[in-house]
Amino acid sequence: MTYVFLADGFEEIEALAPVDILRRAGIETKAVGVTGKSVTGAHGITVTSDIAIEDAAKLNTKIDMIVLPGGLPGADNLRESKLVQEFIDRAENAGAYIAAICAAPRILGERGMLDNKSAVCYPGFEKYLTGARACDKRVVCDGRIITGMGMGCAVEFALELVRVLESEEVSEKIKTGIIG
Numbered sequence: 325m326t327y328v329f330l331a332d333g334f335e336e337i338e339a340l341a342p343v344d345i346l347r348r349a350g351i352e353t354k355a356v357g358v359t360g361k362s363v364t365g366a367h368g369i370t371v372t373s374d375i376a377i378e379d380a381a382k383l384n385t386k387i388d389m390i391v392l393p394g395g396l397p398g399a400d401n402l403r404e405s406k407l408v409q410e411f412i413d414r415a416e417n418a419g420a421y422i423a424a425i426c427a428a429p430r431i432l433g434e435r436g437m438l439d440n441k442s443a444v445c446y447p448g449f450e451k452y453l454t455g456a457r458a459c460d461k462r463v464v465c466d467g468r469i470i471t472g473m474g475m476g477c478a479v480e481f482a483l484e485l486v487r488v489l490e491s492e493e494v495s496e497k498i499k500t501g502i503i504g
Contacts, residue, residue, distance in 0.1 A: 335395030345482035394426020425472035
């Protein structure tokens with residue numbers, strides 16, 4: 325299962341593009357409401373999540389990947405959620421992929437999860453990538469950690485998620501289908 329966490333103030337495109345593209349690839353994906361089942365993004369778009377985080381925490385489902393969208397104060401709300409932190413621990417302990425985009429990679433940096441890893445984030449947040457080698461790429465996969473710069477590369481980020489969970493071929497097929 326892939327979980328995409330939505331907290332009030334999330335960047336809508338950074339959350340919904342991955343949900344959409346992962347589902348196009350046939351990857352079981354749940355949008356998880358962290359600050360309630362109904363979550364309002366940074367630009368006033370309200371989304372009904374598939375499941376509230378309290379209910380997701382009770383599931384005994386194998387975690388393949390968790391996705392942390394950016395946006396402010398969305399990334400701050402993710403960072404402050406005890407249950408999100410527990411999901412990060414579960415994913416790390418299970419050897420699952422952990423993906424973060426825009427301001428959210430700082431959550432991983434603050435946890436010491438980026439030590440000796442290449443990573444990217446929204447420009448200006450590099451100081452929070454503790455232990456990481458900051459890159460000038462749009463999307464970076466280093467081991468089980470995937471990071472993206474921001475909204476402008478949300479589709480590229482989502483296609484990378486598909487590539488690591490499925491294959492290069494599936495990712496390219498979706499890319500061709502949505503871009504032409």
